[in-house]
Amino acid sequence: MQPSKVRWGELEEDDGEDLDFLLPPKQVIGPNENGIKKVVEFKFNDDGNKVKITTTSRVRKLANALLSKRAVERRSWPKFGDAVHEDVGSRLTMVSTEEILLERPRAPGTKQEDNKGSLDPLAQGGAVLMVCRSCGKKGDHWTSRCPYKDLSQPTDTFVDKPTTDSNAATGVTKGAYVPPSMRGGTTERSSGSDMRRRNEENSVRVTNLSEDTREPDLLELFRPFGNVSRVYVAIDQKTGTSRGFGFVNFVSREDGERAINKLNGYGYDNLILRVEWAAPRAN
DNA sequence: GATGAGCGG
Structure with missing residues (x-):
């Protein structure tokens, strides 16, 4: 019987034939209670004769070999948790399904002045990640979406307006x-x-774009009317093709207005463009 | 005829 696969690491380095596969497999006996281990293996010697080699060795006892004094000591500890009813020294490993709650000392809403009188369960849990930096409301909205942004006081604690x-x-x-x-x-x-925020909202919708109109084309078309802060062409995620409409944002509303007046009804790539103010984005 | 993706302290 020839081994089907020989790993390169097992190949003989010299050019002699490797006939080891003809030999009986290596046997390991023990170690017995006295720590005696026997290894029996067969080899071909230099003359090509089969020889039996028996190696006897003594192994150190497991506790001495692998366990530190402290580790041995720990085995006599009383059990706790799910293993509390186990005998001391038994069942050295046990998987527990016990729920461990981790403390978060600096969790949002832990500061005393933040918490006073708050009955908001979201504020109590300590699991709220979303806290508006502008108005301080927790779990409601992100800073960028703060509905109270315009009402909030500017943070003059951070930036002093320099008066020359x-x-x-x-x-x-x-x-x-x-x-x-x-x-x-x-x-x-x-x-x-x-x-x-207002600049972001000067959004112009462009429809009836040809399928191969891309964002650079839109920019080229609208750029002459003023500073464009963003162009976007809606792409069908499935097909990767244009959905035939897009958006152009202007830094100033007046420029957007002029672009609408000039480009609405403009012939572009064999199609008549429709250009008008975009409705605010849904959600 | 038609109204966008992603980004979180």
Whole structure:
């Protein structure tokens, strides 16, 4: 009988024939209670004769070999948990289905001033991940979707509006980062988040696009009317083809207005474009 | 005729 597969690691390095497969398999006997182990194997010697080799060795006892003193000590501990009714020293391994609750010391809603009078179960659980940074409402909405964003006070604790030289002279804002929108000391500017949100919403819907109109094409078409903050062409996820409509967002509403007036009804790629203000996105 | 994906501290 020839072995069907020989792993390369088992191949003989010299060029002599490997006839080991003709030999009886290696036998291991023991170890017995005295730790005596016997290994019986067969080999061909240099003359090509079959020889039997018996190796006898003593193995150290398991506890000495593998267990530390502390580990041996632990075996005499009383059982606990699901194993509480087991005898000491028995059943060294046991799978437990006991539920372990982990403490989260800094979980949202744990701060004293946050919790006072709160009967909101969401606030009690400590499992709420969604906490609006703008209004502080928990489990309701993300900061970017805060319905109270426009009402909330600007965080003047973080950013002092520099009034050109007065603050610099007193050194109050020395080294503090001031975002570009807050530079220049004008108090007339409306709050930054407010403006940015409006810019995102100057959304123009373009329909009756040919199937091979892509976003770069749309940008090229609308770019002459003003700064475009986003172009989007709806793609059918199944087929990967255009669904024939898209959106273009303008930084300023006036530019969007002009684009609508000029491009609505415009012939593009053998089709008549329809261009108008987009309805606010559903959800 | 037609109204978008993903992103979480």
